[in-house]
Amino acid sequence: MCNVPVILDFINTLVTLAVFDSVEFYVIAAVIAAAIVAFTARGGDRGPVRQFLLPGVLTLSATRRDKPSIELICCDDGAVVLRRHGVEGITLSGAVSLAVEVNGFDVRIIERTVPGRPGDTEIIDTADFILEFMGAERYFINYTAEDAALFVAVTLHNRPGIRVEKTMQ
Numbered sequence: 001m002c003n004v005p006v007i008l009d010f011i012n013t014l015v016t017l018a019v020f021d022s023v024e025f026y027v028i029a030a031v032i033a034a035a036i037v038a039f040t041a042r043g044g045d046r047g048p049v050r051q052f053l054l055p056g057v058l059t060l061s062a063t064r065r066d067k068p069s070i071e072l073i074c075c076d077d078g079a080v081v082l083r084r085h086g087v088e089g090i091t092l093s094g095a096v097s098l099a100v101e102v103n104g105f106d107v108r109i110i111e112r113t114v115p116g117r118p119g120d121t122e123i124i125d126t127a128d129f130i131l132e133f134m135g136a137e138r139y140f141i142n143y144t145a146e147d148a149a150l151f152v153a154v155t156l157h158n159r160p161g162i163r164v165e166k167t168m169q
Contacts, residue, residue, distance in 0.1 A: 049103045056096040056127035061085065064125065067167045068150055070143055074162040080131040084111065086168070087127050088148065091116035096127040105137055111145040134158050143168070 068086030075081065087096060094116030101108040138157045145151070150168040 047104065049101055050133065052098075052100040052102070052133060054098040054100060054129045054131070056084070056098070056129050058087075058090065058092060058094070058096060058124040059126045059128065060122075060124050061126040068145070068148065069165055069167045070152055070154070071163070071165040072141070072154070072156050074156075074158050074160055076160045078132075078134065078136060078158065080134050080156070080158060082109075082129040082131055084127045084129070084145075085125065087113070087125050089113070089115055090124050090127075091120035092122035092124055093117045093120045094124075098129055100131070100133075102133060105139050107134075107139050107141045109141065109143045111143070111147070113145075113147050 065085045068084075068088075071083040071085065073081040073083065082098075084096065090096060090113055095114040097112045099110045099112060136158055138155060141154050141156055143152045143154075145168065148168075152166050152168040154164060154166045156162070156164055
């Protein structure tokens with residue numbers, strides 16, 4: 001059974017202890033609280049950021065799409081084919097490349113374009129890239145075409161046979 005006068009006596013003894021009235025106690029308590037906040041606020045360890053520069057293979061698609069889009073095709077060997085549809089203002093003598101930054105399972109892709117020689121009449125609308133650095137995981141892909149002011153974000157589960165297409169905005 002609970003003896004109330006004994007508990008009250010114990011609480012009174014704790015309150016009258018000089019430990020709780022000292023500055024050192026509050027400094028130590030503040031340091032412990034700051035350590036707990038710092039530990040819980042730190043991000044996950046994703047490892048180093050990897051960077052890749054990928055050249056594109058330029059083609060003229062047989063089926064023109066109304067809106068620019070990206071298509072991701074997962075291959076049997078784990079590689080992913082990224083096909084950018086609706087590329088504008090690029091001729092066959094031009095170039096489309098990707099600057100890829102991989103941080104854990106977050107993939108940030110920035111498209112870079114070179115229009116080509118003036119007077120070149122062979123206009124392309126599709127660029128293909130092979131992403132060989134992906135494993136059999138779920139990736140969040142952020143694709144930006146700065147020259148065309150287009151953006152798309154997509155989640156890709158890299159498994160053989162999966163095909164994802166998303167329109168750029």
